[in-house]
Amino acid sequence: MTYQEAAEHAFGQAVSFDPQILRSYDHDLGEMPRPLMALIQHRPHTVVVARSAADVATALSLAKRYDVPVTPRGQASAGYGGAIPSRGGMVLDLSNCNRILAVDADKNTVDVEPGVVWEDLSRALAPHGLDNRVCPTSAPSSTVGGWFAMGGVGIGSLRYGSIRDSVLEIDVAGLDGAIHTFAGADMEPFHQTCGGLGVITRLRLACRPAEAILPLAVRLPDAAAAARFLETLATTPAAYSASLVNAGYCALRAQAEGHRPAITSGFLVSIALLAPQADTAAIARLASDCGGEVLDDAVAAQEWEGRYYPMRIKKIGPSALVGEFFIPFEGFAATSADLTAALPDDAFGLEAFAVRGGKLAVLVYILDDAKALLYPLRMAKAMIPLRLAARHGGAPYATGMWFSALAKGIYGPDKYERIARLKTARDSRDLLNPGSIGGPWLPFLPIISLSRCILWGTACLAPLAARLSYTRRRATKHPGATA
Template sequence: MKDEYRRRLTQLLGDSVSFDQQICAAYDHDLGEMPGVLMAQIKACPTAVVVPKTTQDVVKALTFAGETGTPVTPRGQASSGFGGAIPTRGGLLLDLSSLNRVLAVDQEAMTVDVEPGVVWQGLSKELQRCGLDNRICPTSAPSATVGGWFAMGGVGIGSLRYGSVADVVEEIDVVGLDGRTVTCRGDRMQPYYQTCGSLGIITRLRLKCRKAEALRPYAIEFPDAFSLQAFMQEAIRSFDIDTAILHSDGYVAMRKAAGGHHSLAKGHFLAILAIPESQADDAKLALLTKMHKGEQFSEQVAREEWGDRFYPMRIKKVGPTVLVGEFYLPVDNFAAAWEEIAGDLSRDCIGMEALAISKSELTVLVYLPECSKDLLYPVRMAKAVRPAAIARRHGGRPYTAGMWFAAESKEVLGKAKYAGYRRLKKELDPENLLNPGKIVAPGMRWLPILNLGTVVHLGSALASPFARFLSYRGKGPSPSGEHHEH
């Protein structure tokens, strides 16, 4: 049976499929580092890896999977750490990174059609040749793919002006397990947004673009979180800001330890704004900055900071592992929430990066360097959920689900969308073959009556009170901001 399985796949896909064990093992993880005891609960290593060269290859792979009852896990660059691109039942791993063509640019309509494996930064360069540019992109733009970001649900650079990736995508082509391709627009796209490719594989996306325009960057230092919050509340109302990025002193210290070039005084914050040249008003911004006790850096520093916007995860160099907590938080509650988070994790080296994604909300990432080789790492991991728990008390909400946070899927998607997703999943994929174990968590291999999402959720909640007393053990800046090795 095994030989027949391989023969049929090879006959269908030729050199686009590989059964090599080393190649398959390279796909059993993403950017996150999870304890072995959790990884042992799933079959993370695929049986075969398919690297489709054309949309027709995707159709062939999915048709084969549907006919043989084989699980399929779609993967872009796996640039997030939420487990959305990790197999849970082996099967086929569909590496879509080679479907990376820009199919068509419509300069008049200001749209672009792309394959799912197109990388955001490369797309920007391609569009600029036509006088256009991306409306939004992730901070991981040098590696993240368009299809992957849509499937996970993303906000990022430019979201303050243009919204989420769902607001930018006009239509998609999706292939199902029956091999049929459907084109979805408007509300029909919504089930495929944030659901990790578990209803179908996206093979084309049409994105709205903007005219290429110069953005003027500003870098401003603030003495405390409340001054920064007050400035942001007024700046967002007063200026047509494309992007607003906020950094804590701890994050800047991590970045400097990893090869960055600036530092902040202890307890201070950095705001990086990008405003269209046509809308920039230096005098007005300078007055607002002064009103809120800010100090503006030189234009050169501002351009350097803006140029570094795409490299947040280089701070992994100071870890060697970095725990990441991500959540949404109201702008109005930022300062109170951050002071509580910083106090709660005062034994740690803690960094914060936030982006304003609307006039009322931020997406916040909290970074905690750690060492995955430590015996107590599974307990230490629980520290990453503490900031999100504190944020909830200040009106925050979870960012995304994937596999590791599947217990929060209903809250991430909303009750109505979650219920609709469950109905559609039963209709389109009754055997749960398309990226199983993501929105609904996989069962535990050693204890099938429990699912992995619930175990992660409850385990983190139980370990969290103890984890905060485990002092920082990483390499890099200490909690006091001084750089040293432990």
């Protein structure tokens, strides 16, 4: 029996070899130039739409038997290449593994399949008096399993940390078709590795009581003041979530939506407090001590209600280069100043989320056009924020395929070595999401990974790219771009 015959026998209409369908699975949210994509086999040969853990186990057994690479995929709502094939093969679509399996209101936990969407989970938990501890800004589309596989932080991270801090237990399917349960430290290798060691089929999450949220908005005069404010806010008992945007981001968003920007200089901090414990007078005093002020309630409500739509600014791009990194509070002001100096001619915005432990997850959006002739050169700008942040104690946000060469710095040496040992033991032929751990090898030079080539190339091109500002439909130069 051939591979295609075996797949059709096992999955029937849930498997496809149709070129039109395969084309829709060869990319993610990122916009990579065609010459770069041509270096990998990014279009799968097969798509299997799994509907259960048993389907996942069967698909992996089939992949092992016929030596077929497998790329797990949720909603592909990230842009790091973690859900893109690098050697063709099978895409295992987990979006239909979307059942909420059990809610334990006494223990504040929920068991879910990996394809459950965060916003749907929040609605399902509400009748039980529970809600998500953390969730991404892409909650209307992002899946629980996908966010764990990428290692996300976002809304709620000021109080609860990363997604890893809220996952209590996982089930993982391997190439042998067996499903094993992991908890505690045993889960660690499966966090951030994009399915490179196995496919997650169930997660148990810790939830929070569904307390009312009180939003506040505060304007701070500069990055140093914003960092001081967040550092103290993190010790406030009622603090649940905090994000900040610079005036440049507010200007771009206002242009995209057709209204006046909320601020024209400095930083806007959007705060979510647990209403029963909220002390707004204390927050106002803290803002004043940092040289800032509490803004109108309407601004606070607008920021909180719009928390799930950060990419609205792409409307005026029509694309955006994104640089994403972690930075300690104490390194934020210097990094912000360096960004202003490094990108003086670009319309860009900065958004950040405060994370428990005294750091920020920062996204820098640089407007561009993925179809423009010089876009492949200007892409090097996306690495400029990461390199500037590294000078001040920062680190890359995630790996995926494109940044897998930075994995040791992201995971830490101990975790990296553990992952490498497990990869050899569980997947010696590199069938599980090849390229997500170590990076895919260049077809014409198989001793160098594509990820390493990207890092070297962007380092060389960054000085030139910084001088190639995108001008067509560019936003009007705005005051306080990163002040």
